[in-house]
Amino acid sequence: METVDMDENIISFNHVSFTYESEEKVRVPAVKDVSLNIRKGEFVAVLGHNGSGKSTLAKLTNAILIPESGTVLVNGMDTSDEDLIYDIRRTAGMVFQNPDNQIVATIVEEDVAFGPENLGVAPAEIRRKVDTALQEVGMYEYRLREPHKLSGGQKQRVAIAGILAMETSCIILDEPTAMLDPRGREEVMKTILRLNKQMGITVLYITHFMDEAVQADRVIVMDYGSIILDGSPREVFSQVERIKSVGLDVPQASELCFLLRGDGVDLPEDVLNAEECISAILTAVKG
Amino acid sequence: MVKDITIGQFFPGDSILHRLDARMKLVLTFALIVIIFVCKSFFSLGLMSAFVVFLTLISRVPLKTILKSLKPIVFIIIFTAVLNIFYTTGGAVLAHFWIIKITEKGLFTALFMAVRIICLIIVSSLLTYTTTPTRLTDALERLLSPLKILKIEVHTIAMMMTLALRFIPTLIEEIDRIMNAQKARGADWESGSLLSRSKALIPVLIPLFVSSFRRAYELAFAMECRCYRGGKGRTRMKQMKLGWRDFAALAVNSALLAGIVMLNIFFPSVIS
Amino acid sequence: MPVISTRGLTHLYSKGTPFEVAAIKDINIDIETGELVGIIGHTGSGKSTLIQHLNGILKPEQGTVLLEGKDIWESKVSIKAARFKVGLCFQYPEYQLFEETVYKDIAFGPKNMKLDEEEIDRRVHKAADFVGLKEELLQKSPFDLSGGEKRRAAIAGVMAMEPKVLILDEPTAGLDPHGRDRILRLIREYRDNTGSTVLLVSHSMEDIAGLVTKVMVLEKSRVAMYGTVQEVYSRRRELLSMGLDVPQVTRIFAGLRERGLNISGDVFTVEQGRRELLRYLGKGAE
Numbered sequence: 095m096e097t098v099d100m101d102e103n104i105i106s107f108n109h110v111s112f113t114y115e116s117e118e119k120v121r122v123p124a125v126k127d128v129s130l131n132i133r134k135g136e137f138v139a140v141l142g143h144n145g146s147g148k149s150t151l152a153k154l155t156n157a158i159l160i161p162e163s164g165t166v167l168v169n170g171m172d173t174s175d176e177d178l179i180y181d182i183r184r185t186a187g188m189v190f191q192n193p194d195n196q197i198v199a200t201i202v203e204e205d206v207a208f209g210p211e212n213l214g215v216a217p218a219e220i221r222r223k224v225d226t227a228l229q230e231v232g233m234y235e236y237r238l239r240e241p242h243k244l245s246g247g248q249k250q251r252v253a254i255a256g257i258l259a260m261e262t263s264c265i266i267l268d269e270p271t272a273m274l275d276p277r278g279r280e281e282v283m284k285t286i287l288r289l290n291k292q293m294g295i296t297v298l299y300i301t302h303f304m305d306e307a308v309q310a311d312r313v314i315v316m317d318y319g320s321i322i323l324d325g326s327p328r329e330v331f332s333q334v335e336r337i338k339s340v341g342l343d344v345p346q347a348s349e350l351c352f353l354l355r356g357d358g359v360d361l362p363e364d365v366l367n368a369e370e371c372i373s374a375i376l377t378a379v380k381g
Numbered sequence: 382m383v384k385d386i387t388i389g390q391f392f393p394g395d396s397i398l399h400r401l402d403a404r405m406k407l408v409l410t411f412a413l414i415v416i417i418f419v420c421k422s423f424f425s426l427g428l429m430s431a432f433v434v435f436l437t438l439i440s441r442v443p444l445k446t447i448l449k450s451l452k453p454i455v456f457i458i459i460f461t462a463v464l465n466i467f468y469t470t471g472g473a474v475l476a477h478f479w480i481i482k483i484t485e486k487g488l489f490t491a492l493f494m495a496v497r498i499i500c501l502i503i504v505s506s507l508l509t510y511t512t513t514p515t516r517l518t519d520a521l522e523r524l525l526s527p528l529k530i531l532k533i534e535v536h537t538i539a540m541m542m543t544l545a546l547r548f549i550p551t552l553i554e555e556i557d558r559i560m561n562a563q564k565a566r567g568a569d570w571e572s573g574s575l576l577s578r579s580k581a582l583i584p585v586l587i588p589l590f591v592s593s594f595r596r597a598y599e600l601a602f603a604m605e606c607r608c609y610r611g612g613k614g615r616t617r618m619k620q621m622k623l624g625w626r627d628f629a630a631l632a633v634n635s636a637l638l639a640g641i642v643m644l645n646i647f648f649p650s651v652i653s
Numbered sequence: 654m655p656v657i658s659t660r661g662l663t664h665l666y667s668k669g670t671p672f673e674v675a676a677i678k679d680i681n682i683d684i685e686t687g688e689l690v691g692i693i694g695h696t697g698s699g700k701s702t703l704i705q706h707l708n709g710i711l712k713p714e715q716g717t718v719l720l721e722g723k724d725i726w727e728s729k730v731s732i733k734a735a736r737f738k739v740g741l742c743f744q745y746p747e748y749q750l751f752e753e754t755v756y757k758d759i760a761f762g763p764k765n766m767k768l769d770e771e772e773i774d775r776r777v778h779k780a781a782d783f784v785g786l787k788e789e790l791l792q793k794s795p796f797d798l799s800g801g802e803k804r805r806a807a808i809a810g811v812m813a814m815e816p817k818v819l820i821l822d823e824p825t826a827g828l829d830p831h832g833r834d835r836i837l838r839l840i841r842e843y844r845d846n847t848g849s850t851v852l853l854v855s856h857s858m859e860d861i862a863g864l865v866t867k868v869m870v871l872e873k874s875r876v877a878m879y880g881t882v883q884e885v886y887s888r889r890r891e892l893l894s895m896g897l898d899v900p901q902v903t904r905i906f907a908g909l910r911e912r913g914l915n916i917s918g919d920v921f922t923v924e925q926g927r928r929e930l931l932r933y934l935g936k937g938a939e
Contacts, residue, residue, distance in 0.1 A: 143830070144800065183608050184608060200515045204515070204618070207618040208607055211615050212609045212610065213608055217618055217619075220616065257607075343830045346923050349923050359931075372912065375905075376914070558743065561705065565811070566765060566811065568765065569765070592748055
């Protein structure tokens with residue numbers, strides 16, 4: 095088995111399980127014996143249907159939830175250690191699904207300052223971090239606005255800025271675009287991709303949108319608490335049947351090629367987008 | 382639309398009043414209210430009124446807006462005045478029908494009371510017109526922080542106020558949404574008895590409460606994830622510093638108080 | 654006669670102030686009975702404003718809304734009736750559930766229609782059954798349901814009014830692909846079974862391609878396009894200039910045509926694409 099350099103992993107799950115207890119005292123396994131390592135600087139998308147455990151996975155990462163069995167390590171820190179929770183959350187920040195329910199202040203720049211203020215950073219330093227963070231997400235011109243006047247995509251960018259200002263090494267985003275319109279989704283996706291590529295921030299991105307997962311370095315697919323696929327977008331989405339069987343979408347290009355392969359047309363398995371599909375079909379037609 | 386609602390009465394501007402430190406403004410407003418009650422003669426009240434007019438002018442808040450703040454209490458002013466006209470007696474009798482006597486003292490007292498109320502309202506309104514709710518709660522938090530010694534959770538209370546201010550517009554939007562959704566299913570708040578109209582509020586209030594609890598729950602998590610641990614060890618990005626304007630305002634206020642006390646001494650009191 | 658029409662419909666926000674903006678301007682539409690119309694447009698294009706006029710939640714600044722040929726604002730009686738004849742289901746409808754039981758909540762609409770108990774009961778059961786809510790769930794509190802169940806209960810609440818025109822504002826918002834497919838199938842079945850007219854506001858050109866009979870594109874407060882899927886989706890350049898795009902599979906076939914293939918560009922779903930390519934290759938589809 096490949097030995098992974100422990101220093102390179104920012105998040106490690108080691109045989110982690112977590113169960114919810116529902117209203118009728120029914121125990122629902124949300125995460126079942128999951129092991130996974132996320133390296134520094136990776137952009138990992140976790141894809142799954144509602145109930146697959148993907149949100150639970152996110153919450154286990156920064157100690158909102160503590161595993162029943164197994165350990166979660168963030169930069170070597172065990173999430174079940176109460177004394178380390180503060181430091182864990184300084185390392186791994188989280189952006190939530192509902193844009194409104196994470197904005198605390200009446201003015202954008204004051205909300206971005208909330209994190210650093212909690213960390214006891216010196217006022218002048220906070221000012222610098224807030225301005226930088228707002229510029230990174232492209233919301234600097236809105237710094238004096240009231241949050242309720244912003245669009246969903248803008249609010250999420252402010253939330254991201256709030257985490258950036260805390261200078262965490264890793265950002266976890268729990269379905270950040272589920273409540274946004276396509277424009278907002280694009281804004282958020284572009285912002286987070288840039289932060290990952292240019293600033294080397296590790297990103298753990300929970301979603302059910304295939305067209306977002308396709309842009310990640312690595313895609314993990316979850317189904318009823320277990321990881322069923324883990325690889326590059328190309329590797330994962332070529333498994334069209336598997337993905338569809340767990341109630342998820344594949345790109346139309348991939349699906350088209352998959353169906354045509356079934357009809358005897360010679361097409362490659364790893365077509366991911368329109369251009370590749372066009373080339374593949376042209377080759378098959380000419381050949 | 383609903384989104385354009387600004388909380389409170391804040392009127393954006395750049396006047397000297399807008400630029401004063403919020404803490405000083407709070408303290409001076411309170412002081413002014415006390416000073417208004419210290420006025421005993423027409424002359425001292427006259428000086429006070431002149432000062433209020435002066436404040437109104439330098440605030441650059443339009444007269445129309447200021448008068449708007451008086452609208453809700455017009456009834457109280459008239460009521461107080463009328464009460465005093467008829468029930469405060471003394472001095473020369475100006476009119477007499479049946480058992481109703483209108484005396485000089487009654488009239489003067491009524492006028493005095495009316496002017497006093499108007500001054501009170503305008504002074505308080507000027508505070509909210511020139512200070513954002515955020516700055517006000519900030520100022521309150523900093524002013525009250527010495528109370529920490531008495532184990533009063535000043536920071537927590539201030540945080541609650543800030544969160545309330547932050548969410549009022551959001552909640553208003555939500556009420557609008559819920560009302561429209563229930564209207565679309567035939568809910569009616571406009572017709573019917575008072576009882577049926579009150580009952581028709583239930584389809585709005587219950588979803589609102591449920592969603593507010595959920596909001597609070599999610600918000601608490603979000604705050605914790607940003608390392609919020611209450612007021613301990615927290616710093617603030619925005620520092621409040623007193624400048625020359627604030628000390629000037631303090632000086633002016635003190636001079637006003639001195640002037641009013643003098644006028645009280647040298648001129649007859651209207652009220653005892 | 655179209656079941657619902659508008660003439661010169663205009664709505665202004667912040668009227669009389671320097672911020673006055675037309676949310677919808679001079680809208681003229683005619684929707685025939687039984688159509689399943691997909692309404693597409695960006696946030697701010699006027700979609701939400703338009704649909705809120707169709708059931709009288711919003712009053713037009715100018716213009717009229719005609720339901721079966723009659724102005725809905727004619728009288729107090731007609732506007733009240735319009736609420737029930739045009740059923741509007743808002744986004745995230747699960748946030749409007751409030752009653753003690755799911756049954757009572759679904760019954761809210763019919764009750765406001767002043768129907769008798771028997772009729773209400775029939776409608777509630779019919780609607781609940783249609784959206785796939787099991788009998789046991791009817792007696793539970795709506796707050797005890799799962800997210801998907803809540804949404805279906807809310808939709809049932811509007812369906813129970815048995816409106817002539819059912820309007821759904823982004824009924825798949827926030828749902829995962831499986832949930833989305835389920836709801837869209839439901840909507841199609843509803844329209845096929847009841848013959849009602851259905852309007853469906855959506856963000857996804859791909860979702861509605863295989864579903865609707867007509868597409869309405871709203872842009873900058875006006876109706877930019879109204880026609881069949883084929884008519885609208887073939888105007889790709891215009892759609893792009895509005896910040897919209899056609900489904901990926903449509904782009905693929907447009908690309909194949911550009912490269913010289915004598916293949917149809919009228920492909921809007923993956924299944925259509927498959928069949929068209931097989932036809933081109935001389936093979937039949939299974």
